[in-house]
Amino acid sequence: MAIDKLIDKFRVNLDKYKKMGLNPLSLATGCAVKVDLIDTVYPAIHKIRDELVRRNIEILPREDADIFVSREKIYIKRVINGGEFDADRAVSLIQVNQETSGNPDKFAEFLLKVYTSIKTSRKLTIGKGHSIVTSNPKGEVAVLDLFRLDGGKEKSYTVANNDTIQIVDPLDDPGSQMQVDVAISNSLNDLFTKGVFQDLRMIPVVDAPTDDLKQQLLRNAENYSREYSIELLSDVQPNSKTLMIGATVIGKSDHELPTYYNMVNENMEILVTRPVGELTPINVFMWMLTVPELIEDMEARGITIQRVEEAKKKALNYMREPNTEIAKIIYDHLPPFGGTFDENSHIAMTTDVTGPGLFVIKEFAEKAQVDVELFDIPVIDPDIHEFATENFIIPNSTAGTNGAIVIFAHKKVIDEIFDELKRKSLEPHIIGKVIGKGNGTVIVPPTITKYIHRNNVLRQFKIK
The missing domain is CATH 3.30.1330.10 (PurM-like, N-terminal domain)
Structure with missing residues (x-):
């Protein structure tokens, strides 16, 4: 759709909202x-x-x-x-x-x-x-x-x-x-x-x-x-x-749940079931229509209107679909109710990446009393996310809704889950590892500053 038609459609919807x-x-x-x-x-x-x-x-x-x-x-x-x-x-x-x-x-x-x-x-x-x-x-x-x-x-x-x-x-x-x-x-x-x-x-x-x-x-x-x-x-x-x-x-x-916080250890890796930051392309698209001057800045960086629209569509598809299949995979990697946790077979800990974005990993590292290192931050479109951060469009461009699920488990289990997710045409990423017992320190690559500009979040991480 041409940009002028998109702006007209946005203004029509803006009027609908304002009338309410x-x-x-x-x-x-x-x-x-x-x-x-x-x-x-x-x-x-x-x-x-x-x-x-x-x-x-x-x-x-x-x-x-x-x-x-x-x-x-x-x-x-x-x-x-x-x-x-x-x-x-x-x-x-x-x-x-x-x-x-x-x-x-x-x-x-x-x-x-x-x-x-x-x-x-x-x-x-x-x-x-x-x-x-x-x-x-x-x-x-x-x-x-x-x-x-x-x-x-x-x-x-x-x-x-x-x-x-x-x-x-x-x-x-x-x-x-x-x-x-x-x-x-x-x-x-x-x-x-x-x-x-x-x-x-x-x-x-x-x-x-x-x-x-x-x-x-x-x-x-x-x-x-x-x-x-x-x-x-x-x-x-x-x-x-x-x-x-x-x-x-x-x-x-009728299975145990992945809340084995005291079992998380240095043999474990961290997987996300798909890229994070669904809210970013939506916000960039909205502000692009609100402040058309942003379009010139984006295009100067090789970010076309079509590219933002496609990223937004991808994000909406992620958010709309219930993650039932992932729930079943997690269930299959847990002991039956009353059963015993086996590090080589079961998932230790999970959460999802929603409003706080990747800060949830910090929360769960503290809960498990472990230090972790992230070496990858997969987002829907790195250029769009970086642009959003630089232009203060969204304070934390890793934030999501119905977001990616984060799984902590032994490397053997992570590899199995990675393959199962791939077979279901999903987009898993192994993003980090557990260093060992500690106080919840999360070491992150410098690229984190390209995706988060909120100081109260950034200071929770140790930037490598």
């Missing part, structure tokens, strides 16, 4: 909308942890999803901004305005108010929290999915996760099926990283500035559940009148 009180240029695409973990979330949790313990509430250390042994009876109830339910566990979606998101003390106050508003006679474990930013000062809301566990234990794990986005592609209609497909696939990805794909259920999380758009998004969620044979559970939805698309998802596994 939204500005796509102020909405971060995909998972880039998350509250900053380093500067806000972690300091806030540290501040309120002792008070929560006094109130019989525990926030678990960061994990991709809430994990617990399945019970014969599991009751699920959603509450908005608090409520009464005899819950044992909760997964939370916290949406705060920009002022709260940038202030750890205010964010801590919000979390404390929300978590203590859940009225239960049982010890409450917050197994997974998801925190996002809205540009609407009055759009703060907490969506809490609560779980009551009764009856005997089963020989399986139940895994629950929630995730939302605001917008994926500003050139697409806000109520399109693609926006919802990406949002739900992104939520499912944290189950798939653990090899969980059995007995999948989903509760949509949808809000919008207009009722018509909200209903369209809910219909799209129904379409997704039918397409991928996932049981749809209906429950109350938030009413903040902000754009919010996602789901709480629940699944089971």
Whole structure:
């Protein structure tokens, strides 16, 4: 499509968003909308942890999803901004305005108010929290999915996760099926990283500035559940009148999960299932249409409009498709429930590359208390990612949504998984190795500065 037609199409969509009180240029695409973990979330949790313990509430250390042994009876109830339910566990979606998101003390106050508003006679474990930013000062809301566990234990794990986005592609209609497909696939990805794909259920999380758009998004969620044979559970939805698309998802596994953090050692390598940084081509494409002067700068570097468009299309295809096949490969490389970990056969640790980008490797290296070295940073198009960083289009061009899955395992297992992924026409890369036990140091090549310009992220790495 000619650039003038693309600009016209973008302006038409821009008008659609603005009529709903939204500005796509102020909405971060995909998972880039998350509250900053380093500067806000972690300091806030540290501040309120002792008070929560006094109130019989525990926030678990960061994990991709809430994990617990399945019970014969599991009751699920959603509450908005608090409520009464005899819950044992909760997964939370916290949406705060920009002022709260940038202030750890205010964010801590919000979390404390929300978590203590859940009225239960049982010890409450917050197994997974998801925190996002809205540009609407009055759009703060907490969506809490609560779980009551009764009856005997089963020989399986139940895994629950929630995730939302605001917008994926500003050139697409806000109520399109693609926006919802990406949002739900992104939520499912944290189950798939653990090899969980059995007995999948989903509760949509949808809000919008207009009722018509909200209903369209809910219909799209129904379409997704039918397409991928996932049981749809209906429950109350938030009413903040902000754009919010996602789901709480629940699944089971009769295998152990790749959470063998104390087993990670120097015999292991690190694999990503595909290139990272899906959000970068989308953001570059959007800003190219917003500030056409960028086009001349790009073309001077050999980056054509068509090349950016193709990279954007590739990124959207990555994000839209649920990573079910990868989940099955991970499952096949894990012991049965109650079984013993074998370094030469099983995966030790996994995560996925979403909003924080490659910073997730730092988080999991600390969790496993190992030092690692990365020697490759595979992105969708290195030139486009470097251009995005240089021009401050996106602060971390390794960030993604429904992103690549990172696998830590013995070299023998990594080689097997690499070959299996290749046979399924996927694009795996072996990007690094574990040096040995340590404090979570991540040594990276100098090219990291071409893809990340945020100092609070860069200083978490040791640049070679």
